[in-house]
Amino acid sequence: MAVSLAFHIIFAVIGIAMPVLMVLAERRWQRTADPTYLDLAKRWARGTAILFAVGAVSGTVLSFELGLLWPRFMAVAGPIIGMPFSLEGFAFFTEAIFLGIYLYGWERVSRRAHLVAGVLVAVSGAASGIFVVIANAWMNTPAGFTLANGAFTNIDPIAAMRTSAALPQTLHMTLAAYAATGFGVAGIHAFLILKQRAGAFNRAALIIGLVVGAPAAVLQPFSGDIAARYVARRQPVKLAAMEALYETRAGAPLTFGPVVIPHGLSLLAFHDPNATVQGLDAVPREEWPNVGLVHVSFDVMVALGTYMALVGLWAGWLAVRRRDLTTERLFLWALALATPCGFLAIEAGWMVTELGRQPWVIWGVLRTRDAVTPMPGLIVPFLTITLLYVTLAVIVAVVLYRQIIRSPGGRGSAPEC
Amino acid sequence: MLTLPNVLAGIILVALTAYVLFAGADFGGGVWDLLASGPRKSAQRELVAHAIGPVWEANHVWLILAIVLLFTCFPTAFARIAITLHIPLTLMLIGIVLRGSAFVFQSYGGGGGRVFATASLVTPVLLGISVGSVAAGGVREVGSGTRDGYYASYVAPWLTPFGIAVGLFALACFAFLAAVYLTVEARETDLQEDFRRRALASGAAVGLMAALGLALFRTVLPVHVGVVVVVAMSLLGAVAALARRYYAGARLAAALAVTLIVWGWGFAQYPYLLPPDLTIAAAAAPPVTLRLALIAVLVGAVLLFPSLYYLLRVFKVSRRMPFAAPPTTRPAPPR
Ligand code: HDD
Ligand code: HEM
Ligand code: HEM
Numbered sequence: 001m002a003v004s005l006a007f008h009i010i011f012a013v014i015g016i017a018m019p020v021l022m023v024l025a026e027r028r029w030q031r032t033a034d035p036t037y038l039d040l041a042k043r044w045a046r047g048t049a050i051l052f053a054v055g056a057v058s059g060t061v062l063s064f065e066l067g068l069l070w071p072r073f074m075a076v077a078g079p080i081i082g083m084p085f086s087l088e089g090f091a092f093f094t095e096a097i098f099l100g101i102y103l104y105g106w107e108r109v110s111r112r113a114h115l116v117a118g119v120l121v122a123v124s125g126a127a128s129g130i131f132v133v134i135a136n137a138w139m140n141t142p143a144g145f146t147l148a149n150g151a152f153t154n155i156d157p158i159a160a161m162r163t164s165a166a167l168p169q170t171l172h173m174t175l176a177a178y179a180a181t182g183f184g185v186a187g188i189h190a191f192l193i194l195k196q197r198a199g200a201f202n203r204a205a206l207i208i209g210l211v212v213g214a215p216a217a218v219l220q221p222f223s224g225d226i227a228a229r230y231v232a233r234r235q236p237v238k239l240a241a242m243e244a245l246y247e248t249r250a251g252a253p254l255t256f257g258p259v260v261i262p263h264g265l266s267l268l269a270f271h272d273p274n275a276t277v278q279g280l281d282a283v284p285r286e287e288w289p290n291v292g293l294v295h296v297s298f299d300v301m302v303a304l305g306t307y308m309a310l311v312g313l314w315a316g317w318l319a320v321r322r323r324d325l326t327t328e329r330l331f332l333w334a335l336a337l338a339t340p341c342g343f344l345a346i347e348a349g350w351m352v353t354e355l356g357r358q359p360w361v362i363w364g365v366l367r368t369r370d371a372v373t374p375m376p377g378l379i380v381p382f383l384t385i386t387l388l389y390v391t392l393a394v395i396v397a398v399v400l401y402r403q404i405i406r407s408p409g410g411r412g413s414a415p416e417c
Numbered sequence: 418m419l420t421l422p423n424v425l426a427g428i429i430l431v432a433l434t435a436y437v438l439f440a441g442a443d444f445g446g447g448v449w450d451l452l453a454s455g456p457r458k459s460a461q462r463e464l465v466a467h468a469i470g471p472v473w474e475a476n477h478v479w480l481i482l483a484i485v486l487l488f489t490c491f492p493t494a495f496a497r498i499a500i501t502l503h504i505p506l507t508l509m510l511i512g513i514v515l516r517g518s519a520f521v522f523q524s525y526g527g528g529g530g531r532v533f534a535t536a537s538l539v540t541p542v543l544l545g546i547s548v549g550s551v552a553a554g555g556v557r558e559v560g561s562g563t564r565d566g567y568y569a570s571y572v573a574p575w576l577t578p579f580g581i582a583v584g585l586f587a588l589a590c591f592a593f594l595a596a597v598y599l600t601v602e603a604r605e606t607d608l609q610e611d612f613r614r615r616a617l618a619s620g621a622a623v624g625l626m627a628a629l630g631l632a633l634f635r636t637v638l639p640v641h642v643g644v645v646v647v648v649a650m651s652l653l654g655a656v657a658a659l660a661r662r663y664y665a666g667a668r669l670a671a672a673l674a675v676t677l678i679v680w681g682w683g684f685a686q687y688p689y690l691l692p693p694d695l696t697i698a699a700a701a702a703p704p705v706t707l708r709l710a711l712i713a714v715l716v717g718a719v720l721l722f723p724s725l726y727y728l729l730r731v732f733k734v735s736r737r738m739p740f741a742a743p744p745t746t747r748p749a750p751p752r
Contacts, residue, residue, distance in 0.1 A: 049521060050521050050522075052474070053474065053517050053518060053520070053521040054517075054518050054521075056474055056477065056517065057513055057514040057516075057517040057518055058514065059481075060477070060480070060481060060510065060513055060514075061510045061513075061514060063481055063484050063485060064484065064499070064506055064507075064510055065510075066488070068499045068503050068506060068507060071495075071496035071497075071499045071500050072496065074488050074492055074495055074496055074499070075492045075493055075495070075496040076492075077492075079489065079490075079492055079703055079706040080706070082485065082486075082488055082489020082490070082492075082706065082710065083489065083706070083709055083710070083713065085485040085488070085489065086482075086485045086486060086489050086710055086713050086714070086717075087713055087717070088485070089478065089481050089482040089485045089486075089717075090482075090713070090717035090720065090721060092478045092481060093475065093478045093482070093717075093721050093724070093725075094720060094721070094724055096474035096475040096477070096478050097475045097724045097725060097727075097728045098724065099474065100470075100471040100472055100474060100475055100728055100732070101471070101727070101728060101731060103471065104470060104471040104732065105471075105731055105732075108731050108732070109731060384507075384511065385507075385511075388511060388514060388515075392514070392518055395518070395522060396518075399522050
């Protein structure tokens, strides 16, 4: 499950943000009639098609896997949080329908209808991401039911969807998608500019990537701070693990690798330098998550996030001063370096959320070991699925390289060359 | 009876029917890709790819919809299915993954045609096996409580003659649907004739297997006689329309026949969701959840049906415009 998710999330994130880039490029083309943008939109659409298909099939695996691996979890959670999943189903529908129209409809529908189809793909992509993350938020801060003698009563799916972690998590996740994909695209083209020459194609791609990625990256630490404060209040054990805080104390310091900032944690989590932060000692040992992993993952996410936000600010500063981004070599290197950062931060962030929740599947309600399927020999499907994904990832990389990266910068169709 | 659980079970069956009618035909297309032969071999393959390209992802979502509704509205049934049918469902998922990704890789010049076709062949069989074992009452409470061995709990429920028969039958139905639909989509007469022959052959296979299945498995799944009669009639109608080259009519009749088969199964096991012991009512989630799910489905349908209609109209109905090759099948020519 974790492997499937870690795989799926990459495609999902691209599926959320790539349509935005594609639509922006198409809009520019319709505005300026500059064929570079049309070429860009078509290439991105092609890439989106490949990634979407892989995202769709890996997502299908997930919806079955939830049941195949965690049948008891689904039996309990289904009636309560099935709602966002069902809504997500409809979001997939609109996404798949309009992506079909977008990809195959260049000559078949009007220009305006085509652009609208692209916008609808982008909107439904964001919606499906938001719905799943709501389901996940509910696992962190369960709501919308009462638990009496092991039975779930008073089920209220609407209250479950409005669980307190939903807002910070969806905000943080959606921004993450735009930041990661925008920087991914801009970074690749920054690299191509450094290796080859600027060219209108790479420049256009880089700028659209930054337009989407940079604002999101700058906002991301703020939304992360909001998320952290919710965690501090609703899941103090997770916060303690994130910060490797073993003892409950007032004015808790912030440890970041070897650096220790006095009172930092209290300040961050409660916006009060002397607030008391609950440490791991507040719960028995067997309720601790894997502190080492959670703490490292958290630090990795924050480090990458800080770096991306700085690069985003730099881009903004250059843009305000009307400098040509494609000639700032130092900036281009910094950007190229940021290509994988967003995706790594996303994986790290999910490790924080998911491992930090252990040993619970549903925080404080259902333990992981009570939720797993009784079927023995789970290692076999696990290995098969992992192998399948590795193969797929390699093929995707090869096909994408052939379809998008190889021709535009160098030889090929970019008209300005 | 029109109770809330029954309505939702009906909606799930509708979603499954749509999956069979649309995505089933996409799988069937893969079968004909595998069996492409004769002088127009590559034209046949191309037609299949064109027919599937714009729609298969949307078609695929019907299955996801059925699954999410199942676990929202009938969580205990979902849990049981997921435990007992773990193996065929996992294999089916692998088939779905390989089919879908191989198809896009193929469309974008990455090869993988063999994988696409083979996965199209295997996946329907596994789907049929899973449905068959539900119908035959194989999906019972297993696991921690019982002391059965691995084989008895996780293999025996689905590895039955009936299950395998349903699997093969599903494959035949999908191939039949695809061939009939392709007669409508083919532009050249030669190609149309190719698929007409294939439709007739697979139609005959469907008929034969249905008759044989009825004779052998009457006791396992007591299908209503009326259902048998109407299915037979619509199958014959499809064949007659094919014989007279009335392709649009054949498409309708074939779709009707398959729809009736799916609903025949549904009614045969009513009121059980998972025979022999779990009824629809007993498996249902609390009424609030069902009510909200129903509202979600209705609101979703309002969004969905116009969009679906638009998609199908753009790619399946409008014939005035020449069928532009998707701009995506090959890299843009250098300007
Ligand atoms: C581009 C990706 C990205 C970046 C730059 C950041 N994050 Fe993040 N973070 C995620 C991507 C992410 C994520 C993968 O999307 C998570 C996992 C679950 C979720 O909702 O978002 C997440 C979770 C997550 C959580 C846990 C929420 C929970 O368990 O409920 C906290 C506290 C933070 N983040 C805090 C931050 C802070 C303070 C950042 C400062 C720079 C930061 N994140 C940057
Ligand atoms: C970690 C958070 C997740 C996010 C942000 C997310 C987001 C998305 C997005 C944006 C898509 C659109 C397809 C694409 O662009 O590739 C998608 C596809 C899909 N996801 Fe997820 N997803 C997540 C986790 C899950 C989980 C846990 C499930 C299982 C229930 C799931 C089930 C699916 C399915 C079934 C599809 C295929 C839809 C289709 O056929 O179009 N996802 N997801
Ligand atoms: C990319 C995103 C995600 C990653 C990388 C991820 C990773 C993980 C990891 C590492 C575990 C712990 C496994 C263990 O220790 O046993 C886990 C458990 C789990 N996750 Fe996620 N997860 C992600 C998103 C989600 C989402 C969106 C959902 C649900 C909507 C979800 C549902 C679950 C469930 C049900 C479990 C099993 C119970 C548990 O161990 O707590 N995950 N995941």
